[in-house]
Amino acid sequence: MAGSGNKGLVTTRRAALTLIGAGVLAAGGITFARAAADGDEVLTESKVLRDPETPVAGNPDGNITIVEWSDYNCPYCRKLEPELRQVVQDDGKVRLVMKDWPILGPVSVTAARTALAAKFQDKYHQAHDAMMGVSSRLTEPRINEILAGGGVDMDRLKRDLAGHAKDIDAILKRNNEQAEAFGFRGTPSFIVGKYRVPGVLSMNEFEQVIADARKAKMN
Secondary structure (H helix, E strand, O other), X not given: OEXXXXXXXXXXXXXXXXXXXXXXXXXXXXXXXXXXXXXXXXXXXXXXXXXXXOOEEEOOOOOEEEEEEEOOOOHHHHHHHHHHHHHHHHHOOEEEEEEEOOOOOHHHHHHHHHHHHHXXXXXXXXXXXXXXXXXXXXXXXXXXXXXXXXXXXXXXXXXXXXXXXXXXXXXXXXXXXXXXXXXXXXXXXXXXXXEEEOOOOOHHXXXXXXXXXXXXXXX
């Protein structure tokens, strides 16, 4: 799990796994706050699970939502990506909310802003997959090379980065505020249903926590 710079690695794999199995619901349960009158509450269900500006993969009408906070320079995020996508595809009823959380330096911020700018030409997922698919640390020239090779219109991208800068920065600000409010200390971190799972899970573990979240929703 990649830490947020000065906070370092806090959540170990063993600690993350204490949220799974028989004790998952009691250990990892969260309660979404009601929206504050002034609109400042960051952990409302609508803002965390259904922010209309946040990209979604999987089944948009799924009966369970997974929210992932990730960084394109996080090796754990890259390693996990194909397994998580396989779980979502195999299940068929999972809605995957993708929150860019660039905590590993300026290039991570550039990568996140670039991916979100690609959303305005309906190429967010291509940009995301291309950057998550590399095996080495990203640089700004490498980002441009990867995205151009992935079919992103780079001239349009530059215009959208400038023209939608405030919108993009607002999304990243919301993502960061939510991650900090949940107490996450690194990437990847997740909400599954209404349960907090800070850490890297295997495919079997994801399947288990999805099943537990589904049971809790029915009760």
